[in-house]
Amino acid sequence: MKTTLAGSAIAAFPKLTLAKTSDDFLELRAAAGEARLYGDKGGASPLWLYNDRLPGPEIRVKQGERVRVRFINELDEPTSIHWHGIRIDNAMDGVAGVTQPAVGPGESFDYDFVAPDAGTYWYHAHNMSWNQVPRGLSGPLIVEDHDNLFSGDADISLVLSDWRLDENGVLDTASFGARHDFSHAGRLGNWLTVNGVSLPDIPLQKGRWHRLRLINVSASRILDLAPERMGAKLIALDGQTLSEPREVSGIVQLAPAQRMDLAVQPTEPGTFPLEMMTGQPFAFANFQVSDGGGRDGPLSLPPVNRLPEPDLADALELPLVMQGGAMGGMRALMEDRSEDEVRKMVQDGQFWTFNGVAGMQGEPMFNARRGETIVLESRNDTGFPHAMHIHGHHFRLLEKDGEPLKHQDWRDTFTTQPQETVKIAFVADNPGKWLIHCHMLGHAASGMMTWFEVV
CATH class of the missing domain: 2.60.40.420 (Cupredoxins -  blue copper proteins)
Incomplete structure (x- = not known):
């Protein structure tokens, strides 16, 4: 089925709902569609959409609520759904080839998990993401706190x-x-x-x-x-x-x-x-x-989520060195490789490495005991910025270039600039196989992806 979405001069922000099946699953379908991305002045673009919407339907639940989504693939190629930033069971993480098989054309997969933390999250395709996400396969996942201090049309997803x-x-x-x-x-x-x-x-x-x-x-x-x-x-x-x-x-x-x-x-x-x-x-x-005709009182915030605090005194400390890419970055790889080896990497479309290794390997970057604190010191030896995402966990952002940060915020994705060193820490408390990768999706596909296991 192919549908067309028209552009609009006014952005309406409905709280979208999904059709439920008789067994209480929300139904989410991926299929070809169209939308006018440049408004009325532009032509209709061929896209891939969830439930014929751009972005995909907003899934909005309460903290601690069970999320049950039946995903149906109506595309001509395999895909899967990753629930970005949610600390969920590893089997539901949605990484094709790691936590589940890719969902083939005409097939379905049931995602069933509890949303433990209130906040703003999202979902997106996680099979050939470089090709599927920028065609439209993403949508917001909002987990409301129980107080819901910003309600109705005062809570806006952009x-x-x-x-x-x-x-x-x-x-x-x-x-x-x-x-x-x-x-x-x-x-x-x-x-x-x-x-x-x-x-x-x-x-x-x-x-x-x-x-x-x-x-x-x-x-x-x-x-x-x-x-x-x-x-x-x-x-x-x-x-x-x-x-x-x-x-x-x-x-x-x-x-x-x-x-x-x-x-x-x-x-x-x-x-x-x-x-x-x-x-x-x-x-x-x-x-x-x-003119709303009134004025709210002082700003109040919902309570913070309870995340496990890293124990820096008893941590497994590891490097995460980024190398490769254009602008001279490939030359650094020749310190440990021959010219023929680097040439083959380029021919295979592998332009980037973590700790000298390009792409997913059969062995994890590291193993962690459940509850163990992990400290990663990430050094960007490339000529480009990168957005590094860790699946299944949130981490404290501790330092940049050796200087402690004023706000050591919780993140699930951090930005690192060229020649910058960033230190993060997290508690590996979620069992399973988890990815670490650059969220510049082409970088992940061409070498900037690895994994670790919590046992």
Whole structure:
């Protein structure tokens, strides 16, 4: 079945529901579809969609609630669904070839897990992700806290995605898998949408506190945002609520797969933009503030999630050295390899390594005892930034370039700049086989992917 989604000048943000089966599963289907990514001025782009929507339907549950999703694959190629940032049973993590077989065309798979932590998460394809996610296979997963301090239309999910469009405003599908993208910064687009809509208007009310859940589902694009220009306070990162609202100045980077929750209380009716701050400020959405006729009191936050604190005094410390890529990065690989070996890596499309190893191997990068603290010191010896994601766990961001961070926040994805060293720590408390990979999806496909096992 093929459906078409039309663009809209006004972004509506419905709380989407999924059809339930008789055995109480939500039904989620992946199939071919179309949407106008450049608004009415652009042509219809061929996409792959969940339940004929861009982004996929918002799945919204309460903390501690059981999530049961029956996924049905109506595409012509295998796929699977990863529930990004959720600390769930390993068998439900959705990594094709590691935690489950890929779901073939016409087949189905039942995902059944409990959502333990309140926050902003998302789901996306995890088989040939470099090809499937930037065609549209992603959607928000919101786990509400029990108090639900931001309710109704004051709780807004904003799925941010960049697209590579041709001169007709249509998705450029011919460039998927381009070796230049894989070996450089990844697949970068030239147009941004919010909830699948080009330049939307987002309704807010004067005097009311709103929670803006920003989710970057781009294949490679790091978004440079400036919450201060919106008068917003930072209240959560990667699904984890902060202990108190945080004033932030300057640019805050939102890398692929990362989430950032903002609280904003407009003081006057009118319009203000959501801007990309790379180069000159570029507005890719507008907030339209109406006169709500009242004013909320002081900002309150839900309780923080209870995550296991790392024990740094008794930790397994490991390096995670990134090498390879263009801009001279491949030369570093020749320290331990012959020219012929490096040439073969390039011919095989393997441009990147972790600790000198390209791509998934039969043996894990490390084994951890359940409950053991792991400290990873990540050194980026490449010419490009990377967004590193760890499955099944959240970690404390401890240091950058040897300096302790003022805010050692919980994350599930961290950004590392060229020649930067980042230290993180987490408790390996979730049994199973878990991935570590770059969320510039082409980088993961061309070498930046490994795994560890908690036993």
